Amino acid sequence: MSKKGLLIVVSGPAGSGKGTVNAKLIERDEFVYSVSATTRAPRPGEVDGVNYYYITHDEFERRITLGDMLEYTSYCGNYYGTPKTEAERVLKSGKNLILEIEVDGAMQVKKKYPDALLIMLLPPSYKVQEERLRGRGTETEEKIRERLEQTKNEVVKAPEYDYIVYNYDGESEKCAEDILAIVRAEQLASARNPKAAINYFAN
């Protein structure tokens, strides 16, 4: 059985609680966050290789051309992306790599790395999501509407994901356990162990 880690993409609309759930996974030794590359300048206190890999615009585009970006996006004139070489380094070490990215990026990853495990985290319903966003009281009505509108483009892609995990109120611990079960199961999937029969008789 392969000891290679799994590349896990976790997407979810605003209010799905993906940050909290992923933070619970990262507490465990076998999970690490992917460090993205970006062309934007480091902000005070940010550390290269921890918050981001800070690279130049030319370097980023060179890496896109070389196929070294598992996914990337451009936002406010800057590139953000996941370097493939970095991801492979982590996976080879046997750790599971978590990519907290949006739907478009997830679709790019799926194409370039078909072994990736795609998980969509959802609030129990759109109604609950709306309540959560308004309940925060930190965003303008316009921003809330924008996020809710964006949700439609995200949730419609749920069938492209391998798993859908619902985050009920106060149950982010249960969500993290759901993801742990998914990872444990995936590591036992026969599709990930194509030499099972050969190895069985060889050992």
Next chain:
Amino acid sequence: MSKKGLLIVVSGPAGSGKGTVNAKLIERDEFVYSVSATTRAPRPGEVDGVNYYYITHDEFERRITLGDMLEYTSYCGNYYGTPKTEAERVLKSGKNLILEIEVDGAMQVKKKYPDALLIMLLPPSYKVQEERLRGRGTETEEKIRERLEQTKNEVVKAPEYDYIVYNYDGESEKCAEDILAIVRAEQLASARNPKAAINYFAN
């Protein structure tokens, strides 16, 4: 999300410990064994509907014709099989149904009930399997050889199964936990929740 139970097929060669592992699952309220139908006469102490459903040869063949056998086999002149109606009754109740059957039966189930979850339980290796069978000291050399020969036809079908779970010495508890994780993950599979997006906005 559907509350329907899962139909779980567990196969494994002699010495894989599937009886012990399944017994651990059955201890839990959400798992039940499938009761097979048979044309053989009840033995002293056996109870109809508990050990088997005892039916006549004609009745069994009528049910085959009607498509009510998820799988069946003939052994020493008697039929043994899994009645579909009985399986569906259990699954509708929300419980997971465990079928401890051989590879041929598993392939029949997969064809007739594509939602079935196929798990192959294996000893860590052929060598360990052989040691386990000889270590029992309860079977003739001829019988042991026969079982080992049979194993080749079974393990070669591993890629047709969804998951391969290895039962290391003294780790049947871990195996049961592996299967629990598989079931938990499968219940979150987007393929089993095709109306996720519709339901998300409807609720």
